[in-house]
Amino acid sequence: MIKAGIVGGTGYTGVELLRILIGHSEVELRAVTSRSDAGVKVSDLYPSLRGHVDVKFSLPQIGGLVDCDVVFFATPNGTCMRMAPELLAQGVRVIDLAADFRLKNPQEWETWYGEPHACPELLAEAVYGLPEINRCAIPGARLVASPGCYPTAVQLGFAPLVKSGAIFPSGLIADVKSGVSGAGRKTQLSALMAECGESLKAYSVGGHRHLPEIRQGLSTWTSEDIELTFVPHLTPMIRGIHATLYGRLKSTGTDLQTLFEHQYSSEPFVDVLPAGAHPDTRNVKGANRCQIAVHRPQDGDMVVVLAVIDNLVKGASGQAVQNMNLMFQLEETTGLDALGIYP
């Protein structure tokens, strides 16, 4: 059994991790920390877990985590980079669901996250945990930066096109729609149901923190410069990401359906839909799955990719567990075979 700890168990990615790990046959939950709720029973805060977990939130201290084999950070940005060095030194492997180790360039991190990076010396070692792209690097990793919802959907959607060189690398557009749980479990006026229910808006059009991460990812697959416009939208649903991706084809002769099916033919968590299909976020709700369709409207040279995930599963906690499975040489699908909840 893998002994696992969770730092920051009170947010949505934390409770989703709990839901998945409780049902994971090879994991024993050792510690769940919360600065604000230390001492409280986890199931008192989350009645959905009553009877299935008998742990109290503890303070986020190294001492309570060092006997874990792996510690997940489901924390705000800036926490993992302060605790990871000591945990790694003690032989604990670390999976960060936040952004601390996603960007390779510490200056870029500082630009987008507003403070100097606390341990730039680990950035080179950190492995970007998008298994469908980077699977071979994950088993040996001590420190995995598990990507979040926007970067996962956008990169999985663009990967076959950029890797194959089928599209021009400039003028890429990612118009992405997110459910409100992506804003996290924190009190903010804009996340009130009376504010975001029955409404829709774009935000951060001027520049969103996930842009450099996506750009960095796409750039690893091509020698050309990636030029990407990324516009996130807040939509009135709780879970779900729908990425609508646009790129211009170098040749209209490419068999896009085959390209996508081939790219993901052996992936357990990426499902390429039949030609002409339109994925719906509801079909992946609660599941660790990305469903993708590729279109070429009016047989022109613009390709449109539609990619959906559940932001809290394949876009966060499910992906983190997928990384853990790979790190510990378990079957990649262990604990991740739940079907989507429909309707």
Place this chain on the structure above:
Amino acid sequence: MIKAGIVGGTGYTGVELLRILIGHSEVELRAVTSRSDAGVKVSDLYPSLRGHVDVKFSLPQIGGLVDCDVVFFATPNGTCMRMAPELLAQGVRVIDLAADFRLKNPQEWETWYGEPHACPELLAEAVYGLPEINRCAIPGARLVASPGCYPTAVQLGFAPLVKSGAIFPSGLIADVKSGVSGAGRKTQLSALMAECGESLKAYSVGGHRHLPEIRQGLSTWTSEDIELTFVPHLTPMIRGIHATLYGRLKSTGTDLQTLFEHQYSSEPFVDVLPAGAHPDTRNVKGANRCQIAVHRPQDGDMVVVLAVIDNLVKGASGQAVQNMNLMFQLEETTGLDALGIYP
């Protein structure tokens, strides 16, 4: 392995049965019928099941079902009563998720369902499949009438009070709120999102088909006449039932919390919340679970019970599988241990 068939696999209870049975370690799915979609792959209609089920819908014919050990009817009312006799004669056990075998009195059935009952001779044998109330009768049953969402929530909420004689049997009120998936997967104007979203209404206040079923259930626990007012409401959410139940206490000295905890202490799927709690439908979403709280406002003689279930799980397909587990002497929780999806 239990060989199972589903008649009527294209509705919401049908696809929820599929979701649960696909994850059930002791079940092998043999047939899924649909008159309208025969020949279509199940996963083409339900993309959430892609890769997890390799069955096509077949026509609802006896011949395709007789080698099943058990057949679930996730059909409209009136279907099971026409097919059950022959299946039973062939040794196939039957679990009906519709109303055909819930009422013991065929005249009452005709009154509420608008046609004569097609096989009144089986009504006496049919076992009412609310395990928490009627568990001992289920293992030997050939034919189980699995109760639906309203009757399950109302009966589980009232049971401790009526069985113990703590409340007067008259003046009972069940004010129940349902999500829209309870209306089924069929085209009807009132179920359009533009009609029922962001709105709330009562319906069938003059009399709802579930009233006689609930009354029949409560009456089995007391020799007094049950007098119940049942008002269902349509609420703008997809899944969930919230029953708010009112009764007058014979004595204010009753320790209601203990009464409820004692009643359900060994039930795997009924969770009595601590005193003062308010259950929330989201905490049982996707789970085969009823969460209950009992209140006595202002220490008066009115007791208020709050009971929540997921209408498609404990209020339909999960309960049907719970019945199957009991009928086939499996562990009652097999295949039913999924946690609720929160948020």
Place this chain on the structure above:
Amino acid sequence: MIKAGIVGGTGYTGVELLRILIGHSEVELRAVTSRSDAGVKVSDLYPSLRGHVDVKFSLPQIGGLVDCDVVFFATPNGTCMRMAPELLAQGVRVIDLAADFRLKNPQEWETWYGEPHACPELLAEAVYGLPEINRCAIPGARLVASPGCYPTAVQLGFAPLVKSGAIFPSGLIADVKSGVSGAGRKTQLSALMAECGESLKAYSVGGHRHLPEIRQGLSTWTSEDIELTFVPHLTPMIRGIHATLYGRLKSTGTDLQTLFEHQYSSEPFVDVLPAGAHPDTRNVKGANRCQIAVHRPQDGDMVVVLAVIDNLVKGASGQAVQNMNLMFQLEETTGLDALGIYP
């Protein structure tokens, strides 16, 4: 033109007052205060008002309000009772949308609102502003306590029954469902869409502040003791109140439909639906209107009243303007003739 001021213009009842008053032909908006947003243009905070109002939020100071004819308090409880005495002394009339002057008994106020009442000497003078019940007292009033959403829906629904003596005054039940805007425009975890969307729960079953207010109202119409159980529910919609009311008839011979139609025959804002109807909150969205239906299920002695309002209009700001119209001898419907937004 009536010169009007609004204290507390940044909450939902404040912005709804602005929407109504901007379209009111006899009102000139003089001041809108906000402690937190003083100096900000009202239309910067509320883009829906851009181009229709050219006022900045000011600090809530008496000096800026004394040249108003009337001041509305759309503030949290406890504000109006501290500012009203001075405004009244200066000849400004006051309409409080909060609870400060609703309860006649200052001890009861202290019990339910947790602090001593700041000006109990005005309680006797304050007029309870439910026009359909108390219209004659309003024109001469200097200080009106405009009732909120729950008390309005429950009292309008029960009034014909209690006033006529048609029901027993004990065992009354008000099971009421509210949209989330009733919780106000303030950051609180439970009002996040990810928390309250797609879910439903009761709250404050042990005792809610509106209970004594409703009880006080019902008691003025009968000499018998009112015994009422009030259970509020939070439901996943933004606007709307649906009250489901239960009472036991003294005689089943009462013609309930006529009783209700007669009671409200000349009311511009109460609409008694035809026998057998079920009101839907969507039909009063944005309108200053209460739609009511009365049922007697199975011809028994239990009466069920269904009453719907928009919590922010007839349950708050529309009602306050209705009171203003009466106070200033305007046509009662002035500025309040907007139709409901459907769908």
Place this chain on the structure above:
Amino acid sequence: MIKAGIVGGTGYTGVELLRILIGHSEVELRAVTSRSDAGVKVSDLYPSLRGHVDVKFSLPQIGGLVDCDVVFFATPNGTCMRMAPELLAQGVRVIDLAADFRLKNPQEWETWYGEPHACPELLAEAVYGLPEINRCAIPGARLVASPGCYPTAVQLGFAPLVKSGAIFPSGLIADVKSGVSGAGRKTQLSALMAECGESLKAYSVGGHRHLPEIRQGLSTWTSEDIELTFVPHLTPMIRGIHATLYGRLKSTGTDLQTLFEHQYSSEPFVDVLPAGAHPDTRNVKGANRCQIAVHRPQDGDMVVVLAVIDNLVKGASGQAVQNMNLMFQLEETTGLDALGIYP
């Protein structure tokens, strides 16, 4: 008073027309037709209109419409083109909310709408009723083709850029998100709340009927070939359109904010938001208004326009009334000054 008729009063655009025309000071409603509900009182079908309209639905016959000054067609595509010739011959002016007279080329109409056009001889005369673009042609028109939700939002958003030649006409992308009322008030599985609630999907990516209409509109402002990719999405809200538009600037020196403000400076129904703003569909709910913001992310050469409307008002019935006001030389804003409903 203008005598007005509505053909097809039972859909969402029909009832929204009723809501607006009831409050319009210069209009007298003469006839509202419905094939399916002839003889039924309008307010029986739409309880939100009770007490405000005293008309019954009549059959859609020319005889009942010829004494109108103007007839609105709120019908499915293909109805107006069959009735308009006779009405025009009788001197009745016609405003079509459907697509019959939007495309100038009858072959293109046949291609996209699947049947030959019934009166191509009127296509040249028909005026495209987007007042902000085409105002001068509307007063004299006998027949106005009032554009729908997608074309309105997309054209208003692109107009300043295309007209000024600021962007290249190729590679244009319109990624548009619609609320579900856009699908109309008709029973279809995909519009059930259990199907489209809490979910999001693109549809008709291969080609949507509004594409040629938008392309035709944009083409009138430039001599260059317009190349546009249009991807509509169904989003889980009832009302609202959010268009996110992408184009490549010919020069990064253009002052986009000024360009937009100048274009719409005297438009009563187009509101250009301050630089950096993100419009929210809720702020135009129920209002005849388009709110627009323009962005240039990372100071690059990609321009992103965000435009929101209420699909049933500025995207349908409000715009139709705006056209009527212009046709009959009324103040353009008559009957259209309702503020948006927030929250």
